[in-house]
Every structure is written in C-alpha cells, then in structure tokens.
Amino acid sequence: MKKLIITMATAALFSSTSALAQQSAAVQADIDAFQGYFLKTFPNLSLQDFSKGPYAMSDDKMMQFEAIMEMPPFEDLLEKGGDLWNKPFANGHTFSSCWKVSDAEIRTLYPRWNAAKGKVETLEQGLIDCLVSNGEKKWGTGKGKHAWVASHLTTLAEGQVINVVVPEGDAAALAAYNDGKRFYWAKRGQLNLSCANCHVGGAGKRVRGNTLSPALGQSTHFPVWRGKWAKSKGDGFGTMQRRYGGCNKQVRAKPFKRHKSQYDNLEFYHTAMSNGMEISGTEYRE
Amino acid sequence: MKKTISSISAVITLATLFAMPLEVGAKEMSGKDLAFDRKLGNCLACHMIVGGSQPGNMGPPLIAMKARFPDIATLRAQIHDATVANPNTMMPPFGAHGILSADQVDKVTAYIHSL
Numbered sequence: 001m002k003k004l005i006i007t008m009a010t011a012a013l014f015s016s017t018s019a020l021a022q023q024s025a026a027v028q029a030d031i032d033a034f035q036g037y038f039l040k041t042f043p044n045l046s047l048q049d050f051s052k053g054p055y056a057m058s059d060d061k062m063m064q065f066e067a068i069m070e071m072p073p074f075e076d077l078l079e080k081g082g083d084l085w086n087k088p089f090a091n092g093h094t095f096s097s098c099w100k101v102s103d104a105e106i107r108t109l110y111p112r113w114n115a116a117k118g119k120v121e122t123l124e125q126g127l128i129d130c131l132v133s134n135g136e137k138k139w140g141t142g143k144g145k146h147a148w149v150a151s152h153l154t155t156l157a158e159g160q161v162i163n164v165v166v167p168e169g170d171a172a173a174l175a176a177y178n179d180g181k182r183f184y185w186a187k188r189g190q191l192n193l194s195c196a197n198c199h200v201g202g203a204g205k206r207v208r209g210n211t212l213s214p215a216l217g218q219s220t221h222f223p224v225w226r227g228k229w230a231k232s233k234g235d236g237f238g239t240m241q242r243r244y245g246g247c248n249k250q251v252r253a254k255p256f257k258r259h260k261s262q263y264d265n266l267e268f269y270h271t272a273m274s275n276g277m278e279i280s281g282t283e284y285r286e
Numbered sequence: 287m288k289k290t291i292s293s294i295s296a297v298i299t300l301a302t303l304f305a306m307p308l309e310v311g312a313k314e315m316s317g318k319d320l321a322f323d324r325k326l327g328n329c330l331a332c333h334m335i336v337g338g339s340q341p342g343n344m345g346p347p348l349i350a351m352k353a354r355f356p357d358i359a360t361l362r363a364q365i366h367d368a369t370v371a372n373p374n375t376m377m378p379p380f381g382a383h384g385i386l387s388a389d390q391v392d393k394v395t396a397y398i399h400s401l
Contacts, residue, residue, distance in 0.1 A: 190378070190385055192383060193376060193378070197376045205344050206343050208331050208341070209342075
C-alpha cells in the first residue's frame, strides 16, 4: 500500500510539469515580502485594489478613470485585435491552434519558464512564434497589431488570476528570475534610479504632476492603452516591454531590445510579484 | 514698393527666428532657471519650491534652507552627489553624473541656499 502511494505520488510529480510545478520557496518568500510591504504602506487598500495603480491612490483620479472606462477610447483597436486573432493564416489555421488551452486561459500561462529552451517566454513572444510556425511574416513588436491582439487575450482573461511559477529545484529558472530581480532593484541611467525607487519607494508619490503607480498590480491590465501614447503616436496601445523601454529612457538609460533576456527576465520577476491578483482586462492609463 | 514690403517682412521673419536663440545664448541661465528647467535641474519633479508650479513630492520641500544647511558646502555636496549621504536616495547625482556642470551646481546651490 505504502509503495502504491509513493508510485502514485511520483507519477503525479512527473505528469505535473510546468502547470502544476511547485513554486520555489525563495520566490514565494519574495512575493510575500513584496506584497506585505505594499499592504502595510497602504493599509486602506486590499491586494486587488492595487491593480488600479495611481487611481487607487486618489478618489478624484478614480472618478476620472471610471468616467473614461464607461466609454473606453480603445474599443475600436481592441476589436481589431479580436478580428486579427480570429482571421485564418494563409495555411488556414488561426492563432488558437498554437495553444492547447482555451483562448481565455492563454494570457494566464505567461510569462512562463520554458525548461526545454532554458528561457522565459512571454505572451507577446508566443504570438510572434505562432506567426512564424504558421509560415506568416513576423509583426513589429510592442504596439500596433502585436499589442492589439495581446490586449484581446487580456480582455478574454479578465477575472483570472496571475500565477507565475518559478519551479522549485530548477536552478536555471531561478537564475532567470534573480536576473530580473537584480534589474528591478539596480540603479541605472544618468539619473541613477531603479524601477523600485519609483514604483516601490515612490509609489503613490508625485513626480511633477504624475502620481507613481505601485509596482504591485502593474501587470494586471497590460497591454495598456495610454492617452500619452495615443497623442504622440496615434496608437495608445503598448505592451509591457514597450513600457519598460519608456521607463528606462526616462532615467536616460539606453533601453534594451524587446523580447531578449533582459526584459524577459524582468517581466518574469515583475509579474510574479503580482501573483494572486486578478487580470483586469484592458484599461486606460494617462 | 511691393518689393520693399516683401524684403522688410523677410528681414522681420529672420530677426524673429534668430532673436530667441541669440537672447537665450546671451543671457546666462540663473540658478533658478537651472533649478526649474525640466532637462537640467528639474528639482520641481521632486521638491516643492516657492514660485514653481506642479511640484512633485518625492523629496522634502526646499524651504528655510539656511536653517537646515548653515554650511553651504553641505548643501552643495547634497546636490553634487546625494548618494554619498544616502546610497539608495532617489535624488540624482547632479554633479557626479554630469547632469549639471560644476559651475551650474554652484549656481543652483546659491539659489537653493537663498530660499
């Protein structure tokens, strides 16, 4: 009997590769400390409240946000994203054929550790890979079609929970995570600021007129639609890695290329810190 | 006559085009100009300064500076490289990272000390 239980347990262990892999204890400790810091610093906010970023910090701003979300300025482009998602490739397949899970679950798989490739995979990279494996041309990344389709998936995934797993015992996965963590806390650029300086220590404070969003919950609504991007480039949509580039430039640091190890590992760490938060669908930001 | 008018207007256009840069070049930026300029000091990004609009609040308001910094050298050191006093400070090392030249740091220091 004992033997049988052990065999079953081992079988379960082997069948449960990435989806059920156990979270690294070190990573879970980081997440608990990170979320604990924010909950303690902002005792009036619940974990889910942090998803509203700067709007959670001010009733006035929240009212403006809610008014805009009544008639979101991004509906047309989001719909185009849905159309592109459903449009068959030249070979007759659609994007859906690249994933085994339902469309609504795809967003929740990412970012994830791909042990076979030994690297982090993001949702946006998954879209590009899907194009390529179906013989289609790659798209430009970060905005445009790429961001609209990713936003379509974010909208479908609304209400599901972020759950980034760094598998316990996988040294390479932990190394990628730690690389992202170092990036997040390292000062850089001529202005000598880390991501954490502004979005952990500075969360809720103002730089000139901008209220800084807390790092916790930044991943719930990406790709995001930003008024500022819409004004300067005509397309308000941007992926997480487009935003990383913008925040690097702000401190006069050279941005990294999207979908390479630096930003992929950063996204792995940064998203994991919001584990347990609900995906809120596509949202507006200033 | 028509020709004169058009050449006069050409002169005026040229003059207006050049007047601005010439004036800015000729008139050196004061400590206050440097402190308020968004590309140079941009102190208002993080500090309230009397007379500056839309200040941020990452750092303390810059008021009563002589009381807080009786020795102007301490103030200059904070502006030159705030990381010496606090390695994890959010305040950029204006002198040490060449955001402002030594001369500009002097001017900003004198201005801030006067607040």
